Amino acid sequence: MRNRVTRRQFLDHSGKVAALAAGVSLAARTRRAPAADAADKFTIALIGCGGMGRYKLNNFMETGQCRVAAVCDVDPANAEMAVKQVVDKLGAAPEVVKDYRKVIDRKDIDLVIIATPDHWHAAPMMLACQAGKDVYCEKPCCHNILEGRAMKEAAARYKRIVQVGTHQRSMPHIQAAREFVQAGKLGVVSMTNTYTYGNNAPDGLGHEPDGDPPAGADYDMWLGPAPKRPFNRRRWHSSWRWYFDYGCGMVGDWNVHLQDIIMWTMGVTAPVAVSASGGHLVLTDDRDTPDVMQAVYEFPAAAQAPKGFVQTYTMRKTSGKPWSAGGYGMDFHGTNGMLHMTRGDWKLEADRVDWEKPDSPFRTEGFERRADGADGAAHLDHVKDFLASVVSRKPPIASIDQHYHTVVACHLANVSLKVGRKIFWDADKVMCFTDRELRTPDAQANALLGREYRKGYELPAV
Numbered sequence: 001m002r003n004r005v006t007r008r009q010f011l012d013h014s015g016k017v018a019a020l021a022a023g024v025s026l027a028a029r030t031r032r033a034p035a036a037d038a039a040d041k042f043t044i045a046l047i048g049c050g051g052m053g054r055y056k057l058n059n060f061m062e063t064g065q066c067r068v069a070a071v072c073d074v075d076p077a078n079a080e081m082a083v084k085q086v087v088d089k090l091g092a093a094p095e096v097v098k099d100y101r102k103v104i105d106r107k108d109i110d111l112v113i114i115a116t117p118d119h120w121h122a123a124p125m126m127l128a129c130q131a132g133k134d135v136y137c138e139k140p141c142c143h144n145i146l147e148g149r150a151m152k153e154a155a156a157r158y159k160r161i162v163q164v165g166t167h168q169r170s171m172p173h174i175q176a177a178r179e180f181v182q183a184g185k186l187g188v189v190s191m192t193n194t195y196t197y198g199n200n201a202p203d204g205l206g207h208e209p210d211g212d213p214p215a216g217a218d219y220d221m222w223l224g225p226a227p228k229r230p231f232n233r234r235r236w237h238s239s240w241r242w243y244f245d246y247g248c249g250m251v252g253d254w255n256v257h258l259q260d261i262i263m264w265t266m267g268v269t270a271p272v273a274v275s276a277s278g279g280h281l282v283l284t285d286d287r288d289t290p291d292v293m294q295a296v297y298e299f300p301a302a303a304q305a306p307k308g309f310v311q312t313y314t315m316r317k318t319s320g321k322p323w324s325a326g327g328y329g330m331d332f333h334g335t336n337g338m339l340h341m342t343r344g345d346w347k348l349e350a351d352r353v354d355w356e357k358p359d360s361p362f363r364t365e366g367f368e369r370r371a372d373g374a375d376g377a378a379h380l381d382h383v384k385d386f387l388a389s390v391v392s393r394k395p396p397i398a399s400i401d402q403h404y405h406t407v408v409a410c411h412l413a414n415v416s417l418k419v420g421r422k423i424f425w426d427a428d429k430v431m432c433f434t435d436r437e438l439r440t441p442d443a444q445a446n447a448l449l450g451r452e453y454r455k456g457y458e459l460p461a462v
């Protein structure tokens with residue numbers, strides 16, 4: 001924990017702040033005081049009990065600071081697996097609900113974990129903020145840019161702590177590599193690259209006819225804001241991310257982690273231009289997100305890039321072998337050399353620097369720092385960072401404010417891909433333009449910044 005404010009002090013304070021911000025009566029916002037024998041425990045709930053939700057639930061329980069009051073899923077089979085985890089670890093069974101609004105309504109719940117598919121983050125997150133709860137929301141925080149802005153505003157309005165699940169920020173070796181770049185040791189950085197490769201050819205998700213949803217599952221609620229369509233397993237648990245109705249393809253799913261470290265390290269908040277090429281070129285499945293993509297970003301001047309820099313994202317689901325390094329990574333190219341990062345290491349290659357000098361950071365060509373096991377440790381540390389912020393009321397390491405910058409950059413690549421041209425971005429106006437001078441709004445691109453919400457599942461007005 002970052003300081004020694006007691007749980008009771010924090011609840012008293014944050015309850016008042018949220019109440020004032022929301023303009024509602026204090027009584028309506030005052031939560032039950034924690035029981036004396038559990039004064040340092042957080043009462044939490046999980047919304048979305050799939051693969052990641054259950055993984056995160058374990059992290060929260062592992063901290064020893066949380067009691068689990070409820071788990072929520074539209075599919076009882078996944079909810080039951082979460083219940084078993086809780087019973088195995090903590091002994092007491094949580095309440096099981098299908099409708100997340102029942103979680104929001106429970107006054108005793110302090111924190112919610114949101115690990116639904118991307119199209120179902122915004123509404124629960126915003127309503128949880130309004131109800132005075134802090135939120136750990138999985139990445140990418142939003143299905144589209146306007147949703148992300150509304151979520152960021154809800155967190156600010158109700159003064160809630162919102163951590164997004166870009167846990168790479170909690171990896172010590174990535175923090176060290178970031179410091180290396182920020183200290184100017186790479187020289188002037190002109191280009192950064194992120195990449196994710198895999199080979200799912202020829203069939204990708206495969207082929208399966210439409211059918212019936214699993215018994216007991218509330219498929220209509222699962223669809224939520226997305227268009228109504230017959231049930232198909234390829235669009236259901238886990239593989240929904242390859243359809244724009246629910247997810248945002250690889251650039252928002254995986255690259256959001258990588259893009260986040262590039263922008264955090266370089267200290268930039270928005271690209272000035274984005275151009276993406278690609279499509280569904282090889283796999284025979286019916287995904288509508290690309291299986292091949294190249295996005296090129298232009299970023300403005302930054303501390304280590306006085307005249308700006310170029311960032312590329314390269315994605316293939318059709319050919320998994322890179323010439324060097326692994327199947328994903330982040331590279332920074334500077335006048336002194338190159339820095340390569342993954343979740344397991346970072347390494348340097350000197351370029352025109354006197355790396356023989358004893359004090360040179362490039363002294364050993366191919367300098368490498370291993371960080372095996374960093375991924376699992378960082379998931380837990382990311383949760384601990386969130387809980388510390390909940391107490392201190394200081395922003396967490398991956399606050400929604402910061403994540404918003406990254407997720408916008410990811411979504412813009414999809415916008416450019418869909419309109420088939422380079423777009424210029426005005427982050428203040430949250431608008432795309434067709435020209436660098438930002439004179440002519442790009443109506444077609446701007447129409448893609450939000451989505452159409454199915455009736456009854458509109459974004460809540462909070």
Ligand SMILES: NC(=O)c1ccc[n+]([C@@H]2O[C@H](COP(=O)([O-])OP(=O)(O)OC[C@H]3O[C@@H](n4cnc5c(N)ncnc54)[C@H](O)[C@@H]3O)[C@@H](O)[C@H]2O)c1
Nearest residue numbers: 048049050051052073074075078115116138139165237238
């Ligand atoms: N941080 C990471 O490294 C990481 C890794 C994987 C996934 N994720 C993110 O976690 C989230 C979940 O991904 P996943 O792979 O676990 O997906 P998943 O499909 O396995 O799980 C999602 C769960 O949410 C449930 N759900 C859907 N709509 C709901 C609703 N309205 N109310 C309650 N439950 C609902 C589904 O039934 C399912 O059980 C996504 O946003 C994903 O991007 C993050």
